[in-house]
Amino acid sequence: MFAVYAQEPNRDKPLDSLVVGERPEPEVPDGWVKVSVKAASLNMHDIWTLRGVGIKEDQFPMILGCDGAGVLDDGTEVVLHSVVNAAGWQGDDTLDPRRTLLTEKHQGTFADFVVVPSRNVLPKPAGLSFSEAATMGTAWLTAYRMLFVKSGLRPGQTLLVQGSSGGVSTALIQLGRASGFRVWATGRSEEKRALAEELGAHQTFEPGARLPERVDAVFETVGKATWSHSVKSLKPGGIIVVSGATSGGDPGAELQRVFFLQLRVTGSTMGTRDELADLLSYVALTGIRPQIGAELPLAEAAEGFRNMLDGATAGKIVFTR
Template sequence: MFAVYADAPHPDDPLAGLVVGERPEPQVPDGWVPVTVRAASLNMHDLWTLRGVGIKAERFPMILGCDGAGVLADGTEVVLHSVITSPGWTGEETLDPKRTLLTELHQGTFAETVVVPAANVLPKPASMSFADAACLSTAWLTAYRMLFVKSELRPGQTMLVQGASGGVATALVQLGRAAGLRVWATGRSEAKRALAEQLGAHATFESGARLPERVDGVFETVGEATWNHSMRSLKPGGVIVCSGSTTGGNPPADLQRLFFLQLRVVGSTMGTRAELADLISFMDVAGLKPSIGAELPMERAEEGFRAMLGGETAGKIVFTR
């Protein structure tokens, strides 16, 4: 079958391992279902896979793609939940120490067909396109959990989104605005700041700029490059919710500020199936649509990877079949 996959890890030149070609048809274990993929979106996780981060060398070749939307054999249109728990796990999916994402242990969604546990498919609303649905189960679910499960922020409070042009960040802007928070965002360029304002940010600022006042919560996916600014931007008792560190994972701790101002630093990873169901319902009711910066046929996947690698994102990059 047609697939976009990583043939081997390439830490210093990730696109050297990217192949657009053919892979064997997947086997379907008991309790799993095949899904004909209609759309899948690109995530930073896919670049990490190409580099060999979070995946063992013996797992290659690996079909890329953490999330997507498609059709079951009976014609049911579905959204995929990409967190796969270990056999017998009964607690919250994200807390399973042996959980995996698609592309870590199991083949991903950049293919004609993907095979997932039957519990990992959810109905797609008729009002939502396959391209929009393909953005939800990684970037948008991560943003939903950060804001509504982890931050404890309330409508009327002020949130700051760092680096607001990527998939998680644009989702945070849209979700925060829809939920009644005052949304501020930072961006490296005028175009990135303009996108955040277009999506609902009440104000935008250059990266590292002094803010008019301190905020109740900061949402971090950037890491070292913005961490000091995030810490300085918080009110006493404020919270940083972190789900990524694209510029490095070893920021200075600033412990004096942390304890003296009684700040909270909260980690957040992906989300549960129940949270994905709530996200889908919320978006349907609120009429929210993901910001899609590029929609490409899967055969042109390399163009999307090059754009993400170069930081040329303006929302999600989606591949369609």
């Protein structure tokens, strides 16, 4: 079958390991289902896989893609949940110490077909296209959990999104605006700040800019480059919700400010199957739709990877079949 995969880990030149070609069609174990993939979206996690982060070397070659949407053998249209739990696990999907994501142990979605546990498929809302649905399982689910499960914010409060054009950031802006929060965002260029405002941000700022006032929560996916600004932007008692560190994971501690102002820092990783079901219901009820910055045939996946690696994004990058 046609697939886009990582041939081997390459920490310094990840795109050198990217292959567009043929892979064996997957077998379907008991309790799993085969999905004919119609669309799948690119995530930073796919870049990490190419670099060999979070995956053992003997797992290569590995088909990339940790979320998507498609059709079951019986014609049911589905959205994929990317977190694969250990057999018998009970509780929060994301706290399972043996959990894995597609592309870490199991082959991913950038292919004609993918196989996943039967619990990892959910009905696709009729109002969502396959491309829109393909963004839900990673970026939008991450944003949903950060905002509604982890932050503790109430409508009317103010949040700051660090970065304004990536998949999680654009989802946070759209979800926040639709839910009655005052949404501020930072962006490295006028184009990125304009995109954030188009998506619903009430105000946008250059990275590191002094804000008109301190905020109730900051949503972090950038890391080292924005950490000090995030801490300094919070009201006393405020919270930083962290789900990534694309600029590196060694931020300045700012510990004195953290304890003196009783700031809170919490981590957030992906989301549960139930949260994905709630997210799909939410977008169906509100009519909000994800920002898709580029939609490319899977055969042209290399272009999408280059754009992500260069930071040339304006929302989600989606590959279609």
